[in-house]
Amino acid sequence: xNAESPIVxxxxxxxxxxxxxxxxxxxxxxxxxxVAVLLVLGAIILMLFMGARPAFEKYGFWGFITxxxxxxxxxxxxxxxxxxxxxxxxLIAILxxxxxxxxxxxxITELAPPWLKxxxxxxxxxxxxxxxxxxxxxxxxxxxxxxxxxIQPILTDTLGELPLIGPLFQGPPLGISVFTAGIILAxxxxxxxxxxxxxVFETVxxxxxxxxxxxxxxxxxxxxxxxxxxxxxxxxxxxMLGLGRALGETxxxxxxIGNAHKLHWALFEPGNSIxxxxxxxxxxxxxxxxxxxxxxxxxxxxxxxxxxxALAKLMLLHMSRQAGRQT
Amino acid sequence: xxxxxxxxxxxxxxxxxMLTSAHAAEVTEINGAGATFPYPIYAKWAAAYxxxxxxxxxxxxxxxxxxIKQIKAKTxxxxxxxxxxxxxELDKYGMIQWPQIMGGVVPVVNLPGIASGEIRLDGATLADxxxxxIKKWNDxxxxxxxxxxxxxxxxxxxxxxxxxxxxxFIFTNYLxxxxxAWAKDVGxxxxxxxPTGVGGKGNEGVASYVKRIKGSIGYxxxxxxxxxxxxxxxxxxxxxxxxxxxxxxxxxxxAGAEWGAAKHYYLILTDQPGATAWPITGASFIIVYKQxxxxxxxxxxxxxxxxxxxxxxxxxxxxxxxxxxxKVVKMVEATWSKEIHATDGAPVWTDxxxxx
Numbered sequence: 001x002n003a004e005s006p007i008v009x010x011x012x013x014x015x016x017x018x019x020x021x022x023x024x025x026x027x028x029x030x031x032x033x034x035v036a037v038l039l040v041l042g043a044i045i046l047m048l049f050m051g052a053r054p055a056f057e058k059y060g061f062w063g064f065i066t067x068x069x070x071x072x073x074x075x076x077x078x079x080x081x082x083x084x085x086x087x088x089x090x091l092i093a094i095l096x097x098x099x100x101x102x103x104x105x106x107x108i109t110e111l112a113p114p115w116l117k118x119x120x121x122x123x124x125x126x127x128x129x130x131x132x133x134x135x136x137x138x139x140x141x142x143x144x145x146x147x148x149x150x151i152q153p154i155l156t157d158t159l160g161e162l163p164l165i166g167p168l169f170q171g172p173p174l175g176i177s178v179f180t181a182g183i184i185l186a187x188x189x190x191x192x193x194x195x196x197x198x199x200v201f202e203t204v205x206x207x208x209x210x211x212x213x214x215x216x217x218x219x220x221x222x223x224x225x226x227x228x229x230x231x232x233x234x235x236x237x238x239x240m241l242g243l244g245r246a247l248g249e250t251x252x253x254x255x256x257i258g259n260a261h262k263l264h265w266a267l268f269e270p271g272n273s274i275x276x277x278x279x280x281x282x283x284x285x286x287x288x289x290x291x292x293x294x295x296x297x298x299x300x301x302x303x304x305x306x307x308x309x310a311l312a313k314l315m316l317l318h319m320s321r322q323a324g325r326q327t
Numbered sequence: 328x329x330x331x332x333x334x335x336x337x338x339x340x341x342x343x344x345m346l347t348s349a350h351a352a353e354v355t356e357i358n359g360a361g362a363t364f365p366y367p368i369y370a371k372w373a374a375a376y377x378x379x380x381x382x383x384x385x386x387x388x389x390x391x392x393x394x395i396k397q398i399k400a401k402t403x404x405x406x407x408x409x410x411x412x413x414x415x416e417l418d419k420y421g422m423i424q425w426p427q428i429m430g431g432v433v434p435v436v437n438l439p440g441i442a443s444g445e446i447r448l449d450g451a452t453l454a455d456x457x458x459x460x461i462k463k464w465n466d467x468x469x470x471x472x473x474x475x476x477x478x479x480x481x482x483x484x485x486x487x488x489x490x491x492x493x494x495x496f497i498f499t500n501y502l503x504x505x506x507x508a509w510a511k512d513v514g515x516x517x518x519x520x521x522p523t524g525v526g527g528k529g530n531e532g533v534a535s536y537v538k539r540i541k542g543s544i545g546y547x548x549x550x551x552x553x554x555x556x557x558x559x560x561x562x563x564x565x566x567x568x569x570x571x572x573x574x575x576x577x578x579x580x581x582a583g584a585e586w587g588a589a590k591h592y593y594l595i596l597t598d599q600p601g602a603t604a605w606p607i608t609g610a611s612f613i614i615v616y617k618q619x620x621x622x623x624x625x626x627x628x629x630x631x632x633x634x635x636x637x638x639x640x641x642x643x644x645x646x647x648x649x650x651x652x653x654k655v656v657k658m659v660e661a662t663w664s665k666e667i668h669a670t671d672g673a674p675v676w677t678d679x680x681x682x683x
Binding site for chain 1: 521
């Protein structure tokens with residue numbers, strides 16, 4: 001550092017005073033932005049925690065998250081059913097969304113004829129721009145009836161007959177259920193995951209790809225052994241982005257999930273999610289504990305998102321260590 | 328740089344201060360927040376009132392719970408709630424409330440081939456359907472009430488509100504009055520722990536679920552049932568008569584009610600006496616402070632709602648709301664002049680302020 005600084009001043013003799021002021025200002029601004037984000041984050045957690053305290057004091061943190069009862073009349077609130085609904089619907093969304101997104105990204109970067117790449121890519125990006133309430137209305141008015149009349153009976157008759165996982169695919173043919181919410185969420189997160197995957201696939205240097213082809217690899221081998229290992233971080237990042245959206249999605253889920261505070265094994269039964277419970281009940285929640293329970297749900301969603309992100313980071317760390325060992 | 332930002336901020340604060348103090352001199356704007364159910368009629372009244380007097384009403388329909396929170400925090404001139412506040416709570420905060428407009432809650436069904444008013448239900452049966460005890464439409468208890476109707480062998484799907492709402496409050500109030508099992512297991516509130524069924528957000532959510540799911544039964548505000556051309560049921564009232572939900576029958580419920588005996592107008596118009604009274608009727612309430620810190624502002628609020636009492640009936644009818652009967656309006660005006668005072672003790676409301 002000491003050795004370098006005189007060289008810098010020597011390069012710019014006249015401007016040094018002025019430039020360093022601009023530098024300092026800009027540096028300060030970036031500092032300020034970074035610290036502001038942290039402060040806001042801290043403030044949000046603090047406020048959520050303070051707001052949720054009456055509920056945690058009444059039921060205890062574990063009591064709150066392990067009780068499935070939600071009764072505003074007797075003021076007994078437990079977060080288990082919204083937590084389960086949030087996790088299950090997001091899991092369904094990821095299970096459907098990731099393979100489809102992967103296929104889309106693969107098609108655009110590796111297989112599509114050049115004239116098709118741009119239109120398909122743009123169409124995917126347009127999907128991401130549709131407001132979530134439109135997805136909700138489409139889900140309720142178009143998809144749910146279709147699903148209830150055609151797809152759900154088939155699933156109940158086939159998967160529903162299987163041992164172990166059979167009970168998951170039972171339920172009334174309403175089309176309004178945790179499963180429907182998961183499918184709508186999948187449609188909503190596919191554009192995000194697919195466009196991130198496409199972008200990172202395109203960053204793979206052409207030389208690597210061509211040399212792999214040169215030694216006789218098939219397209220699949222190139223993708224699996226060259227493209228994916230190189231773009232792993234970006235791919236996981238894209239999936240996390242999608243998962244984050246699925247966990248927090250409110251309007252679309254509220255429309256199709258059925259909003260019932262009940263725990264069921266069956267995915268075709270109506271359930272609820274954290275975000276939809278808050279959206280439904282916050283305006284009319286009078287009474288301290290009721291409001292506190294809803295804010296507590298918000299805090300739990302925050303914690304879930306945090307855990308998911310942390311797990312993703314750990315997974316990446318683990319993967320890069322393994323990769324290091326292999327080479 | 329920092330200095331400049333502070334000076335701009337100071338200027339902004341100063342300007343805002345100027346604006347608000349200018350307002351205090353002459354009331355041109357009143358602010359309220361609360362119930363969503365009466366919002367369409369309040370908005371219509373507000374537009375007509377502004378044309379007539381130049382006074383503007385800002386009403387945020389953020390929900391009854393929100394309205395009560397806002398008036399407690401004194402950020403608005405009045406709060407509005409679909410469920411009346413408890414008298415003890417009003418006394419604690421030094422507030423009063425009065426009923427401003429009424430509406431009815433209507434059970435709606437989706438049974439192909441069955442028209443509005445063909446199905447008859449009584450309170451106990453309705454409660455057991457919503458408790459999940461009666462599961463099929465051709466259950467013998469429904470059949471006993473409807474000997475003339477061919478009921479389908481179809482599963483009943485209950486549709487309820489997913490959001491907290493005054494509609495749910497009125498509906499569960501009726502069920503709790505009629506059915507001891509409902510009162511014990513579920514209770515009466517703006518949101519309850521539903522034993523069965525799916526939840527739709529808002530009246531429109533319930534309406535769309537009922538329209539979609541065959542064999543479903545739900546409950547919506549009268550206006551929604553009417554505008555969406557939904558199939559409603561007849562209900563047995565306290566006098567044992569089966570009545571249809573109509574504006575006249577809601578008013579019959581209000582006319583039979585003993586408002587005078589109810590402290591702070593704490594009266595829920597469910598299961599009222601009267602041969603033609605619709606059993607699930609409810610009023611929406613306005614809440615103000617008894618001790619008016621800004622008497623001019625409170626007077627403007629009272630003037631607006633009094634104008635609505637006397638000139639707003641036709642507009643209410645057009646939107647399928649039910650105006651308060653003349654008798655009740657007189658009582659409310661008497662309450663205003665008796666209860667609401669400025670800080671120096673002078674009454675805020677006098678009968679001379681009635682705009683005939």
